[in-house]
Amino acid sequence: MVRVITYGTFDLLxxxxxxxxxxxxxxxxxxIVVLSTDExxxxxxxxxxxxxxxxxxxxxxxxxxxxxxxxxxxWEQKRSDVHEYHVDKFVMGDDWKGKFDFLEEExxxxxxxxxxxxxxxxxxxxxxxxxxxx
Ligand code: C2G
Numbered sequence: 001m002v003r004v005i006t007y008g009t010f011d012l013l014x015x016x017x018x019x020x021x022x023x024x025x026x027x028x029x030x031x032i033v034v035l036s037t038d039e040x041x042x043x044x045x046x047x048x049x050x051x052x053x054x055x056x057x058x059x060x061x062x063x064x065x066x067x068x069x070x071x072x073x074x075w076e077q078k079r080s081d082v083h084e085y086h087v088d089k090f091v092m093g094d095d096w097k098g099k100f101d102f103l104e105e106e107x108x109x110x111x112x113x114x115x116x117x118x119x120x121x122x123x124x125x126x127x128x129x130x131x132x133x134x
């Protein structure tokens with residue numbers, strides 16, 4: 001049983017997120033998604049989510065590729081998460097390439113997958129704001 005872990009905000013869930021989750025699951029048999037809490041997003045990533053944590057969690061739990069959703073409260077928890085959840089592989093989009101290689105010291109394979117181009121939560125919000133002006 002290969003256990004895979006990934007982290008993110010997953011706000012305004014879109015097909016770029018789904019592409020990532022599908023490919024992350026393809027890396028193993030069990031996928032854990034560590035979902036950024038509202039506080040972590042605001043305090044550490046200056047992201048104001050449209051959907052609060054509970055709704056973002058509910059959406060992720062409805063995705064066939066996702067087996068477990070747990071909270072991301074800080075940047076540091078990755079080192080302990082991978083042991084606590086017996087993780088074999090850490091998977092992230094390649095906008096994070098190189099940032100989490102230290103997890104190899106914890107015996108975890110680190111995999112960066114190409115992002116889905118042209119789609120992002122920021123782009124969606126911008127498009128919607130522009131449509132409102134027309
Ligand atoms: N992603 C993607 N393609 C997109 C948009 C996002 O592959 N068009 C991927 C990102 O690379 C990331 C995941 O989807 O692996 C979640 O993206 P975000 O919700 O933007 O997560 P982020 O803010 O990058 O948080 O500790 C790590 C952070 O929590 C990551």
